[in-house]
Amino acid sequence: MGARKPELAEPVVVDQFWANRRHDAIITELSTYQGHNLINVRKHAMDRDGKLKPTPKGIAIKVTRLPELAKAINKALAKAQELGLLEGGDTE
Template sequence: MGARKPELAEPVVVDQFWANRRHDAIVVDLSTYQGHNLVNVRKHAMDRDGKLKPTPKGIAIKVTRLPDLAKAINKAVEKARELGLLDGDDE
């Protein structure tokens, strides 16, 4: 069996961006839960105090599956451009 993987004491936010005009955000973070390292892509909503709070809407998968997720996202971007849903210079 391989060496034990490091665990994160606290989630590490990798990126976030606004999802809509209601100030909902998509937050991508890395964390450890019950000994499993995860990547979490989750919608966060603004509370009354102006703080982002996670919602149940999102996914959490083992970080070892991250290359597969990235490949699938890249394919979706290519297909969206092919179908005219995105311009070539959209980010």
Template sequence: MGTRKLELAEPVVVDRFFSNRRKDIISTALQSYKGHALVDVRKYMHDREGKIVPTSKGITMKVTRLLDLQKAISKAVDKARELGLLDGNEDDGGDE
């Protein structure tokens, strides 16, 4: 099956959530670059003026690797539960 060349005019934010008490944000977005569909998972923070700005902490990869990332995250969740690090659907906002 071939890959479709698709150019998005701007990134499409899929989800955002606070990662800690400082209200840093983890954002997941779909975007394109030179005909390649990409997924970007990145940490954002508030600058001194209160604007939300991206940091260098994150990953960008081809969308075709998204299912591999999903499997890796699922394995990490299962292992964290097995080790007693997660109970269920806890959401403490992260501590870092």
């Protein structure tokens, strides 16, 4: 049997950025749910109290699939640059 994988007691925010002028944010976090370690990339909306709340818009997949997701994102970035969809080639 393999070694037991570590579990996170609380989600760990890896990155976040504003998605639009309404102060919606995209938050990327690592977490454990029912024994599965996940990467969660989700849109959060600002509520009336000024707090960010998660929305149903996003994805959560096992961290073991993270290399495949990173490869797909990098392919999308390269294609967007090739098609001139990004101004000045900025990647941030």
